[in-house]
């Protein structure tokens with residue numbers, strides 16, 4: 001560490017100047033939020049100290065009255081946010097304030113467009129926290145001393161937000177952090193007490209730490225005796241003596257932890273502001289629920305569903321979870337034990353009366369109370385979403401578009417709530433043939449045709465591929481709805497969601513197609529007749545494709561295409577094979593079933609072909625075409641092209 005007074009120069013770890021410039025530009029129209037961010041950090045620092053002091057009281061250094069102070073100096077155009085929380089060491093300052101952003105930043109910032117409205121949403125998702133100070137300041141000084149270290153081990157961090165910062169060791173007698181903003185010339189409004197007070201009450205009323213501002217000194221008043229002129233008229237009224245009232249720090253926020261209040265006493269705006277404090281999100285939440293649970297396990301939960309997904313939501317390793325309080329004392333951030341991974345977008349907090357104050361992540365892991373709360377919270381979120389889905393389809397769609405992919409991990413992770421999660425899923429379907437995923441399984445079941453027993457779906461690489469799959473032909477003809485799935489996770493989802501509402505989910509590309517009672521007797525008879533007629537052709541094709549197919553069948557699913565590939569009931573689906581291959585996994589060899597459409601002109605043509613060589617060529621081409629349509633690639637594409645060319649050439653003769 002440097003000697004006191006010695007200054008060290010550092011560079012920010014990313015393209016900081018650019019990032020800051022973009023951020024300032026994007027957030028400028030809502031610049032006052034910098035104060036919310038800084039007060040929020042200061043309140044967090046107080047919470048952290050209170051928690052640490054549970055096991056080491058001496059960290060309070062005799063001052064357990066934790067508060068945040070906001071003060072302005074008009075003359076020097078500065079604004080100071082000061083806390084007596086946990087503070088930071090020299091190394092922590094470099095770690096926390098020297099990294100403008102976390103991993104994935106470069107990629108994230110490449111998405112910014114220069115359009116202020118769109119960018120501010122993106123930046124909000126990203127969370128700028130401390131650095132929002134640079135929206136209004138051209139220089140920021142941070143002076144901090146960590147709780148429990150010597151006064152001489154304070155640290156000062158200074159930066160103009162242009163890619164570099166300096167640190168030096170300072171003497172700081174009081175514990176905690178002072179953030180001093182040297183306001184830009186045009187931002188004098190933030191050195192005005194009234195303005196500051198109104199921002200603090202607007203954004204920070206609900207946080208549990210007291211935010212104080214200095215009420216200026218009222219000077220003493222000397223007593224004056226009443227004086228009258230000769231006619232008895234008062235020329236000088238009496239003035240009573242008053243003692244000077246010294247300047248005083250007074251709380252300007254309510255400082256009652258919002259979740260401890262009665263629901264009926266909390267306004268929507270207060271819930272929204274509190275969300276921004278706990279989540280570091282800039283946008284309003286989509287919905288929330290606040291509950292006091294009584295009974296065997298007692299706790300309060302305040303759970304929020306965000307409107308926008310954070311930029312790194314798909315990273316399953318990313319920290320997530322709820323803030324945990326025990327008897328109103330902050331214990332930890334990101335307590336992931338209370339939410340399953342597929343609900344990792346849920347933000348908010350829990351306050352438990354049943355956990356010990358010295359609870360650690362390890363204790364939480366294997367704890368009955370944790371399990372009961374997790375179960376309760378999971379059910380609550382699922383219910384909350386189900387209600388939204390029923391009440392407001394438009395809002396639900398906003399949710400689904402942001403978080404649907406994550407929710408699809410649910411049935412695999414949370415078997416017990418499979419049916420409940422199933423109700424929340426939305427898919428594209430042949431009902432509308434649009435890529436928008438807005439069909440629920442309940443809606444599907446409602447629309448099922450008479451005699452239809454299963455829920456049909458197709459999984460493909462893209463929506464277009466799913467929509468145009470030859471396997472859908474007979475379903476379209478009969479007017480049976482099929483769910484069109486094309487998200488990467490869908491195959492995984494469907495392998496865990498095999499039933500809904502007592503109805504089996506059935507892939508249209510798999511196994512024998514049994515449309516059950518939906519085929520009338522006439523159709524069945526016609527099919528049997530065709531099968532007899534084509535018996536020898538099928539045997540011939542089978543011989544021609546020896547070693548390449550498991551079986552050859554007359555298709556019941558095709559109307560327009562000559563042939564298609566079907567996966568045997570117990571084999572791995574084409575989509576799962578592709579998924580495994582894409583992550584470098586070995587895929588067990590399994591032969592497909594080849595189905596031909598006896599009504600198709602090409603198939604009729606082959607059936608009549610007497611020349612064995614020609615017959616083989618046609619069969620191979622039909623087979624390879626079907627493989628291409630289903631799997632997207634061929635083992636030997638060059639031979640396919642040669643064969644096709646040869647056949648086309650023969651047609652020109």
Ligand SMILES: Nc1ncnc2c1ncn2[C@@H]1O[C@H](COP(=O)(O)OP(=O)(O)OP(=O)(O)O)[C@@H](O)[C@H]1O
Nearest residue numbers: 041042045087088096097127128129130131177280
């Ligand atoms: N007043 C403070 N006292 C102690 N530590 C602080 C203070 N302000 C900031 N920090 C530290 O600096 C870190 C970075 O703060 P910053 O506001 O940039 O991000 P954040 O609050 O962690 O999250 P987000 O980026 O989502 O806002 C904090 O996590 C905290 O460790």
